[in-house]
Amino acid sequence: MGEADRPGEQPRTLMLVDGHGLAYRAFHALPDTLATSSGEPTNAVFGFTSMLLEVLRALKPDYAIVCFDSGRTFRHDVYAEYKAHRPEMADDLRHQMERIRQILEVLNVPIMVKEGYEADDLIGSLAAIARRRGLEVVIVTGDSDLLQLVDGGVRVVLPGRQRFGEFRVFDRQAVIERYGFAPERIPEFKALVGDTSDNIPGVPGIGEKTATKLIQAYPSLEAMVERLEEITPPRIREALRANAEQAFQSRELATIVADLDLDFDPEACRVGSYDRDRALALFRELEFRSLVPKLPEPIQRSAPATPRLQPSSQRMAVLTPADLARLLDDLAQAKAIALDVETTALHPMYADLVGIALATAPDRSYYIPLAHTTGDDQLPADRVREALAPHLRRADLAVFAHHGKYDALVLERAGFPRPRIAFDTMIAAYLLGETSIGLKELAFTKLGLEMQQIEELIGRGRKQITMDQTQIAQAMDYACADVEATYRLVDVLRPALAEQRQERLFHEIELPLIDVLIDMEEVGIAIDTDFLSELSTQLDGQIRQLEREIYRLSGHPFNINSTQQLARVLFDELHLPRGPRTKTGYSVSQEVLESLRDAHPIVNAILEYRQLLKLKSTYVDALPRQVHPQTGRVHTIFHQTVAATGRLSSSDPNLQNIPARSELGQQVRRAFIADNRPGYRPFDEPVVFLSADYSQIELRLMAHFSGDEALTRAFWEGKDIHAATAAEVFGVSLDAVTPEMRRIAKVVNFGIMYGMQAFGLARDTGMSRQDAQRFIEAYFSRFPGVSRYLEETRRRAAEQGYVESLFGRRRYVPDITSSNPNRRLAAERMAVNMPLQGTAADIMKLAMIQVHRAIAERGLRSRMLLQVHDELLFEAPESEVQELAALAVSLMEGVVELDVPLVVDAKVGQNWNDLEPIQVKLAR
DNA sequence: TCCAGCTC
DNA sequence: GAGCTGGA
Numbered sequence: 029m030g031e032a033d034r035p036g037e038q039p040r041t042l043m044l045v046d047g048h049g050l051a052y053r054a055f056h057a058l059p060d061t062l063a064t065s066s067g068e069p070t071n072a073v074f075g076f077t078s079m080l081l082e083v084l085r086a087l088k089p090d091y092a093i094v095c096f097d098s099g100r101t102f103r104h105d106v107y108a109e110y111k112a113h114r115p116e117m118a119d120d121l122r123h124q125m126e127r128i129r130q131i132l133e134v135l136n137v138p139i140m141v142k143e144g145y146e147a148d149d150l151i152g153s154l155a156a157i158a159r160r161r162g163l164e165v166v167i168v169t170g171d172s173d174l175l176q177l178v179d180g181g182v183r184v185v186l187p188g189r190q191r192f193g194e195f196r197v198f199d200r201q202a203v204i205e206r207y208g209f210a211p212e213r214i215p216e217f218k219a220l221v222g223d224t225s226d227n228i229p230g231v232p233g234i235g236e237k238t239a240t241k242l243i244q245a246y247p248s249l250e251a252m253v254e255r256l257e258e259i260t261p262p263r264i265r266e267a268l269r270a271n272a273e274q275a276f277q278s279r280e281l282a283t284i285v286a287d288l289d290l291d292f293d294p295e296a297c298r299v300g301s302y303d304r305d306r307a308l309a310l311f312r313e314l315e316f317r318s319l320v321p322k323l324p325e326p327i328q329r330s331a332p333a334t335p336r337l338q339p340s341s342q343r344m345a346v347l348t349p350a351d352l353a354r355l356l357d358d359l360a361q362a363k364a365i366a367l368d369v370e371t372t373a374l375h376p377m378y379a380d381l382v383g384i385a386l387a388t389a390p391d392r393s394y395y396i397p398l399a400h401t402t403g404d405d406q407l408p409a410d411r412v413r414e415a416l417a418p419h420l421r422r423a424d425l426a427v428f429a430h431h432g433k434y435d436a437l438v439l440e441r442a443g444f445p446r447p448r449i450a451f452d453t454m455i456a457a458y459l460l461g462e463t464s465i466g467l468k469e470l471a472f473t474k475l476g477l478e479m480q481q482i483e484e485l486i487g488r489g490r491k492q493i494t495m496d497q498t499q500i501a502q503a504m505d506y507a508c509a510d511v512e513a514t515y516r517l518v519d520v521l522r523p524a525l526a527e528q529r530q531e532r533l534f535h536e537i538e539l540p541l542i543d544v545l546i547d548m549e550e551v552g553i554a555i556d557t558d559f560l561s562e563l564s565t566q567l568d569g570q571i572r573q574l575e576r577e578i579y580r581l582s583g584h585p586f587n588i589n590s591t592q593q594l595a596r597v598l599f600d601e602l603h604l605p606r607g608p609r610t611k612t613g614y615s616v617s618q619e620v621l622e623s624l625r626d627a628h629p630i631v632n633a634i635l636e637y638r639q640l641l642k643l644k645s646t647y648v649d650a651l652p653r654q655v656h657p658q659t660g661r662v663h664t665i666f667h668q669t670v671a672a673t674g675r676l677s678s679s680d681p682n683l684q685n686i687p688a689r690s691e692l693g694q695q696v697r698r699a700f701i702a703d704n705r706p707g708y709r710p711f712d713e714p715v716v717f718l719s720a721d722y723s724q725i726e727l728r729l730m731a732h733f734s735g736d737e738a739l740t741r742a743f744w745e746g747k748d749i750h751a752a753t754a755a756e757v758f759g760v761s762l763d764a765v766t767p768e769m770r771r772i773a774k775v776v777n778f779g780i781m782y783g784m785q786a787f788g789l790a791r792d793t794g795m796s797r798q799d800a801q802r803f804i805e806a807y808f809s810r811f812p813g814v815s816r817y818l819e820e821t822r823r824r825a826a827e828q829g830y831v832e833s834l835f836g837r838r839r840y841v842p843d844i845t846s847s848n849p850n851r852r853l854a855a856e857r858m859a860v861n862m863p864l865q866g867t868a869a870d871i872m873k874l875a876m877i878q879v880h881r882a883i884a885e886r887g888l889r890s891r892m893l894l895q896v897h898d899e900l901l902f903e904a905p906e907s908e909v910q911e912l913a914a915l916a917v918s919l920m921e922g923v924v925e926l927d928v929p930l931v932v933d934a935k936v937g938q939n940w941n942d943l944e945p946i947q948v949k950l951a952r
Numbered sequence: 953t954c955c956a957g958c959t960c
Numbered sequence: 961g962a963g964c965t966g967g968a
Contacts, residue, residue, distance in 0.1 A: 682964045685959035782961045861961040897960045
């Protein structure tokens with residue numbers, strides 16, 4: 029029987045997907061950075077799949093077909109130029125079309141292609157057939173041309189303008205609201221306006237506004253031509269008269285055929301029956317983790333093919349002394365456990381312990397609730413601490429964790445012994461170059477497990493609760509699944525590290541560093557809040573004054589912080605010359621403003637206003653808010669797995685970008701003080717800051733790696749490297765180097781390490797492009813080793829797909845072979861920079877471990893507070909500072925032996941700004 | 953989310 | 961080249 033409406037039943041819905049249209053739109057709407065970790069581009073596949081699943085979920089169609097274009101279409105016979113302008117499908121997209129076919133195959137969505145026709149025509153015809161059989165139709169496309177098919181029972185879905193994943197549904201009313209006329213008149217609209225992408229000529233001189241008016245005023249194109257005489261203005265009338273034939277032809281081109289005779293068996297297109305396992309495997313291959321939850325429930329299976337949880341695992345909530353005894357028995361036998369803490373906050377210094385999860389085997393786990401507000405049957409924390417402490421201290425018990433630095437610090441703050449992390453799955457994944465290193469992502473990509481998302485437990489947005497408010501049984505399932513996955517991941521990641529020969533990097537640098545970082549995060553640093561609040565008041569006055577000045581000069585008040593409003597004032601009202609554009613308008617960046625300094629007095633005021641406000645909001649006002657209520661100090665988080673080069677990063681607050689250059693910046697730096705505040709002083713004697721920083725470490729590494737003779741010699745001779753560079757390149761003696769020559773040489777030295785081209789050098793020095801180019805050439809002829817090294821690094825990167833630091837840290841640069849020159853050049857810059865920045869990071873990390881260990885071994889009370897890439901900041905009792913300085917300098921300089929000396933400068937002072945060099949008496 | 957601006 | 965944060 030047919031699909032005609034049956035009494036009392038909702039009409040069924042057919043979803044028709046415009047395969048090319050949607051893929052094409054996704055390809056251009058989504059960034060081409062969307063790719064798998066191996067570099068396969070997936071933006072079109074991802075956008076297509078995301079939209080498909082979203083519509084399936086939201087509109088729940090009963091049937092679905094995806095239509096694709098075939099080769100040559102009848103339109104070529106009508107108009108030879110049709111689509112002649114369209115560029116050949118980009119290779120990146122062509123490849124992705126095959127992936128889309130695979131997606132559709134595993135989702136069991138049928139594909140329709142018909143020789144000589146485009147997807148539009150199939151869709152139009154299928155829609156008509158489906159309507160005749162009483163089905164509702166939903167057309168999913170990226171091409172707004174299809175809006176002409178909208179009718180009573182036909183709706184069109186287009187991707188959202190802002191987010192591709194979201195979609196807009198157009199019914200008849202929505203089309204009328206958007207265009208001002210009915211859907212069926214869209215072909216006439218296109219016939220008048222033309223469409224360059226389809227190479228439809230249209231009527232020259234008629235734009236969207238005029239076309240809309242004409243369509244609203246006349247019932248058809250024929251009527252317009254018949255009643256030509258009444259059309260005004262004459263320009264339009266004549267344009268129409270001269271191009272009437274072309275307009276009719278254009279309309280034909282723009283009209284979607286809806287009368288093909290197609291076989292259509294709805295039952296063959298039923299939504300829902302598909303092989304979930306195969307779909308998951310393909311999603312895994314494409315790294316579409318975020319799309320997994322959007323997969324429809326298969327109707328032919330009662331349970332998902334891949335278990336969400338491991339059904340064979342034994343889990344228990346540890347609630348009674350008997351439970352605890354059982355856990356301890358198990359622990360006593362264990363050689364390794366996976367550990368995870370559940371808490372109330374992301375910042376380890378502000379997180380309260382809510383529960384502890386432990387796995388003693390991949391399929392055996394425990395959850396010990398400690399502070400759930402939902403149950404009163406939890407064991408007392410003291411009892412749990414006493415029970416676990418001996419095990420956490422056991423040298424023969426390996427503790428696995430995912431982001432163990434966090435767990436260890438939280439446990440320590442809760443009174444437990446700090447566990448030593450024997451394997452950290454997050455760090456391992458980071459070293460391996462995995463693109464997603466979250467536990468849930470790794471469980472999916474490495475183990476094929478679909479893990480419960482934290483949001484499923486605690487919700488999201490305004491209704492989000494904290495972990496302590498969850499039910500114990502639910503928290504147990506969540507936390508136990510995490511530790512079991514962690515346990516299993518170790519077995520996958522360990523051999524992978526061996527395979528990449530990164531065991532030493534992992535075991536001798538990254539893992540030992542965890543302990544150092546925990547100490548630094550826990551100790552924190554003191555700031556002078558009184559000083560900052562005074563500074564804030566003072567800045568406030570200056571800012572208000574500048575604000576008044578700016579309003580006066582512009583003639584009216586406006587929001588100076590809004591880049592859009594500011595651009596309007598500068599370029600529209602004051603008519604200052606516009607510079608480069610951003611996506612949303614004209615740039616009002618510092619760089620642009622600097623160039624306009626002389627054009628109008630308001631520019632200077634704005635620059636100064638910006639600087640003051642930036643420093644005030646980012647540092648002066650923000651830092652005091654970050655003082656910990658219990659410790660009275662500021663505790664940053666050091667991230668070990670964020671930077672692509674192996675550097676650390678810092679956040680909450682970021683203490684690695686405290687101002688240093690400007691006068692005001694130095695004021696901010698002065699607020700970081702050695703903690704001699706009454707009531708806070710950590711020891712019974714005054715403390716001071718010791719700062720130890722590597723001098724020119726990356727340039728030294730450049731000398732080492734490149735073996736360049738001139739550069740190496742300059743370092744051995746202890747020369748001012750920028751002056752020495754200037755002398756070489758300008759061909760003068762060292763004494764004859766002017767400050768300007770040195771400045772340029774300095775920019776070049778930095779630029780070379782960043783893979784800078786002549787353009788960047790010209791921009792940063794104020795030279796002309798030609799001069800910059802000549803300068804770079806002169807540099808390379810003076811330092812041929814550097815030139816060879818850069819070339820060799822790029823070549824190797826292209827050959828193996830990654831670059832390495834001295835200690836085997838890797839960075840993958842898949843774009844190094846991209847056909848897009850911008851992306852390829854960017855990849856080349858990353859490739860030449862990483863070995864320098866990455867090796868510097870390795871060296872610093874090793875030094876931190878050694879200095880930290882030496883401090884402990886010598887029983888010193890000095891504490892390492894901060895690492896800022898090439899600088900270590902310590903707080904030391906005055907009586908220790910000499911010893912500490914000698915220790916830090918000698919260990920830092922001696923971390924590795926290179927072909928150039930490593931040099932460390934040490935300085936001492938009461939605050940982070942006013943530091944004086946300290947003469948280091950090297951022991952022995 | 954983007955832009956701007958602070959660091960090494 | 962590498963980061964993080966504030967503001968719209």
